Amino acid sequence: MNFYCDHRLYWRIVKERRRRLRRHMTKAELVLWQEIRKRKLGYRFQRQTSIGFFIVDFYCKWLRLVIEVDGPIHYFQKEYDHAREDWLRRQGYSILRFTNDEVLFDRDRVKEKIREVCRRLDGDLKNSPSCPPPLGGGTV
Template sequence: MQRTDLPDMFFGAKRAIFQNACELLKDMTAAENVLWERLNKSQLGVRFKAQHPIDIFIVDFYCHKYKLVVEVDGEIHLSQKEYDEGRTAELERFGITVIRFTNEEVLNDIDKVVEEIKEYLSK
């Protein structure tokens, strides 16, 4: 079975999206790496996947059990708010919740970021 045969987890993502996700996984930002160190290996009691394909998008981190996307936004996101809002709306169409943190939040107060993610998971 191919990954794209699992629409409930990948929502029809095509092969090219998976290939792009693999490249992004190798080249995560410093903030993404810091957060990944706290999310991987089910440290919060659930599995997160880094650089996860969903439809035409690649999200920073995804927890399928809770249909939760965690995005880490760098400076470029300051100039693409409309795009990010549209992307979030598309992901919400699949019943996915998106929460966002800035690079600064992750790099300067990772414990607070992790606590906010835990709070969401406990709802």
């Protein structure tokens, strides 16, 4: 039996899943989205977007920052979440995780933590050389 799956079909299914997740966000995801959308924190975030084979809750491409909001389901899929987070970190992504309760009942602290991490990551980007020094030293 051949289990070959056409990659176009796979990505069509993933695209539809992302749409469904955007249409049916949890209350905590919706609350956080209202706080970070339209560059309210100074950076553009996307919601329910793909990175590799994973769909992440929120993503800032410029900073390579993933924000996850963990609801009750995450208590039962800790191994999956851990493997997913390991893969994302190995690819160079930073990850922030918040529980539903943190987002719903301590919104200001969550926003401040996101702001703090964004500033740190942005500073790291601005302080990193845009290209390696020329061979043999010297200036460009």
